[in-house]
Amino acid sequence: MEMFNLLYSAHGPQNWWPAETELEMMVGAILTQNTNWNNVEKAIENLRIGNLLSIAGLRDIPVSVLAEYIRPAGYYNIKARRLKNLIDRIEGAHNGDIDTLLSLDTDTLRAELLSVPGIGRETADSIVLYGAGRPLFVIDTYTYRILARHGIIHEEAGYDELQSLFMDNLPHDVELFKEFHALIVKTGKLYCKKRPNCPVCPLDTFSRP
Numbered sequence: 001m002e003m004f005n006l007l008y009s010a011h012g013p014q015n016w017w018p019a020e021t022e023l024e025m026m027v028g029a030i031l032t033q034n035t036n037w038n039n040v041e042k043a044i045e046n047l048r049i050g051n052l053l054s055i056a057g058l059r060d061i062p063v064s065v066l067a068e069y070i071r072p073a074g075y076y077n078i079k080a081r082r083l084k085n086l087i088d089r090i091e092g093a094h095n096g097d098i099d100t101l102l103s104l105d106t107d108t109l110r111a112e113l114l115s116v117p118g119i120g121r122e123t124a125d126s127i128v129l130y131g132a133g134r135p136l137f138v139i140d141t142y143t144y145r146i147l148a149r150h151g152i153i154h155e156e157a158g159y160d161e162l163q164s165l166f167m168d169n170l171p172h173d174v175e176l177f178k179e180f181h182a183l184i185v186k187t188g189k190l191y192c193k194k195r196p197n198c199p200v201c202p203l204d205t206f207s208r209p
């Protein structure tokens with residue numbers, strides 16, 4: 001909480017996830033893999049202009065054409081296939097109803113998302129937290145980097161270990177988890193780069209070894 005409070009005091013609420021619908025949120029979670037959000041926004045805008053931000057729209061468009069729409073997000077052929085995989089699952093297992101998917105209990109929802117080819121833990125957990133509104137902490141490369149640099153975890157710590165660290169030490173509050181992850185991403189982008197800029201970082205006073 002000390003870490004959260006320092007970041008929140010410096011930057012305030014981030015109001016993530018920036019999406020108009022649950023489907024858009026899920027699409028963004030796949031598109032943001034290995035790229036920055038500016039590129040995702042361009043790809044989502046293309047989908048919006050093409051009137052493709054719907055289950056039917058994404059279902060009916062050929063995967064090669066979909067890839068062209070999302071080209072700005074990078075790895076567009078792979079991501080187009082992954083979007084199709086997700087839509088196929090929602091169609092096949094949930095009659096095309098996102099709410100049915102997102103209303104599964106947390107463990108079942110996470111397991112189902114992880115069973116979709118191309119959806120890993122960070123993407124699945126982002127959907128569980130920001131899409132379904134369940135208190136599950138999302139871990140990303142910035143989380144690793146920041147905690148490692150502050151000596152809170154060892155360099156080889158795995159995703160599950162980091163997630164447990166947050167889950168075991170924070171109240172299970174959806175809004176807290178949403179804001180905390182968003183603030184960690186902001187800290188990584190602004191300060192905790194390959195060469196950290198500690199003197200201007202809100203976490204400069206946070207414990208370090």
Ligand code: SF4
Nearest residue numbers: 192196198201203204
């Ligand atoms: S930039 Fe420095 S103070 Fe900020 S999170 Fe990284 S290591 Fe910590």
